[in-house]
Each structure stands twice: as structure tokens, then as C-alpha cells.
Amino acid sequence: MADLSQTAIGTWGGGRFMKFGEPLGDERLQALFTPGGGVDTVISADTYGQGEADRVLGRALAARERESYSLVGAVGHDFYEGEREGAKGFPRFTDPRLRAEQDYAAYLQAATEKSLERLGQDDLDLLLLHNPDRTGYTNESVWDGMSAIKEQGLARQIGVAPGPANGFTLDLIECLERFGERIDWAMIILNPLEPWPGRLVLDAAERNDVRLIARVVDYGGLFHDDVLPGHPFAEHDHRMFRPEGWIDAGRERMEAMRPHAERHGLTMLQLACAWDLAHAPVHCVAPSLIQEPGPDAKPIEAKRAELGGVPRSSPLSADEVEEIGRIGDNAGSMALKGASPDHDGEPRPDRWPLTPDLEGVASRWGIEPGRDLVKTPS
Secondary structure (H helix, E strand, O other): OOOOOOEEEEOOOOOOOOOOOOOOOHHHHHHHHOOEOOEOEEEOOOOHHHHHHHHHHHHHHOOOOHHHOEEEEEEOEOOOOOOOOHHHOOOEOOOOOOOOHHHHHHHHHHHHHHHHHHHOOOOEOEEEEEOOOHHHHHOHHHHHHHHHHHHOOOEOOEEEEOOOOOEOHHHHHHHHHHHOOOOOEEEEEOEOOEOOOHHHHHHHHHHOOOEEEEEOOOOOOHHHOOOOOOOOOOOOOHHHHOOOOHHHHHHHHHHHHHHHHHHOOOOHHHHHHHHHHOOOOEEEEEOOOOOOOOOOOOOHHHHHHHHHOOOOOOOOOHHHHHHHHHHOOOOOOOOOEEEEOOOOOOOEOOEEEOOHHHHHHHHHOOOOHHHHOOOOOO
16 A cells, blocks of 8 residues: 555554553553554554554564555654754764764665564555754765665655654755655644644645645544643653643633534544644644553553544635634744744754754745744743
């Protein structure tokens, strides 16, 4: 299945490799990742568990016909030669401490081949450049290497997945402008409680014929409708880093959206997915599937079934899409990663100052960085 289905499951779900909720046991995790039930695209990244997520997914795929699902892989964090740097994880392969520019293509090929070996597959339907740094967005040699993987038949399509945190707006747009003829897909954060800044890249994606995968569609689990005020989070749950009061504020805005879900017979997760898919360049949604703690928590299998039941065509009208986006408007709610007008000092792997080139990108797309890409003072 060369094209991605409209719903996808990522190996960051299930709590094993990314700390969201309770970690599933082997049997449940493998079942979660197995394509089917209306969810026929699976997404992995080689850095999750330093290859272990690939292996679990490989076992889930072993009994499936290859053309019955779409397989997405991601490479970019070098856990082979790099050393973990605390919460930052492993360095990007473009880190000058690891290799020179002329070695980028060789690394990308080797990392892709190793990922495929763990997955037990011959090729990927899509290979994503995972969480690139500034070099990854701008360097011709990086995209020569990604294109070579496609030409060699290791991946049928290639793309870019910014992250892990939100932002990289101008960097992604510039990447699409420069390399859009090569790039088939990009991944962004987008959901009805987080329309900003993702919506700022939609026009550039559509103009450059790049299709989008939306992640974090569940907004930290809120759209699963079982994260309530006072929710118990484990010590290392990634959601502990969200600002105080985010659940109460999110639930309040969700209640204003709920009549739209009820009107169309949708769960709140399905509403979030339908809202994303109503935007023309968004062709695939990949919410995080989370098993919350406690005996009364909604089973993750039920959440997967909800995802599988997302309508193939969004039932939301243009007016509803705008109204839901207005209710959830989060502009200025956080400091963004990537190029930022308020970044001072030397560039970091996930944040850097604006350059004249990026200021030109902003001008071409009607973005005012000092207004549209900064955190609003509380």
C-alpha cells in the first residue's frame, strides 16, 4: 500500500518507548501496532528504544501481507555513534562532532537499512527525516541522501518530521520551498486545541504538493476524553512538562466543541481527527494512543477502535472548522522551537535565531515573526 491511509498508529503509543501513560505488555503492544480495523498505516522511528520499537513492530507485521498496510520509518538521531545527552536524547546525525557533510548520505542509507532489517522488511512506503536540526532542513547533501534512498528502492516516498516539540515553522516552510520537488510528506503538530503554529504551514505544503501527517491530534490525551482534572500522571510521563492548568483549560474549550461532535455522531477523538482532515493538505492523522492508569481507565483498544472509525471524508463544514479553530485558538501560548525572533546567542540543536533567508520566507507567506511566532506575555 504505497499511499498512507487516513489514520495511523505510531510506535510512540502504548507507553513502552515514550512515557505516556501505562506501558503495555508485549501481547497488547504488538496487537496495538498490528495494522487493521480501519488503521492501515504504522509509523516507527529507529531511535525509539534504540531499535526495539522497530523489532516489536516487525513482529506485529510478520503475519500481514505487505500490500495490506503502509509502513513509515524515521531516521535522524544517531544512537549508533552518538551518546545520549540526558532528556535531549541522542544527537542528530548531522552533529559535526559525529561526521562531516560528505558522510551524511552514507549514514542515512546505513540507518535505513538497519531499521528495515529490524522490521523484517525490504522497503518503506515513506521514510521521514526525524527531528532535523538546522542543517537537516537546509543542507543539500542531506536531501541528496534522502533522495538516493528513494532511488535505491529502500523507500517509495520521503519526507520530514519536525520536532519533538512544537514550532520549526519557518524552517519547515523554507525546506518545502527548497526541496519540495523531492519531498512527498511532512509531519506537523495539529489539533483543535493546538491550531497554532501548525496552520501557518498549510498553504506552503499545499502549494508545494506536500501531503501532511498530523500528530498529537489527541492533545496529550484530552481528546480521548478520559484525562480529567486531578488526573494521576506517573513521575516520568511526558505530559508532566505541560503548564499548570492545561487540563482544566483544555476541557473547558472541549465542552464548547462537543456539540459539533454530537451533531455528527463523533467521539471527541474522532472530532479532532475530522477537524485535522478537513484541512486540504492533511491526509493522515496519527494521535497518541495512551493507556491511562487505574482500573476505570478507558482501554487503549477502545481508543484504537475509535481511531479506526474516523469517517473517510470529514463531515465538518467550513464554518464548523473555523468555529472549532476559534474555540481552540492557542496563538502565543508557548515558546516555539526552531527559528525564533526571541532567540539570543549561539544556535542550539532545536532553536536558533532568525536569518535573513528566513525573514524572507516569513515575508513571502504573510507571517510576521514578532507577532506570529512568539509567546504572548501572560
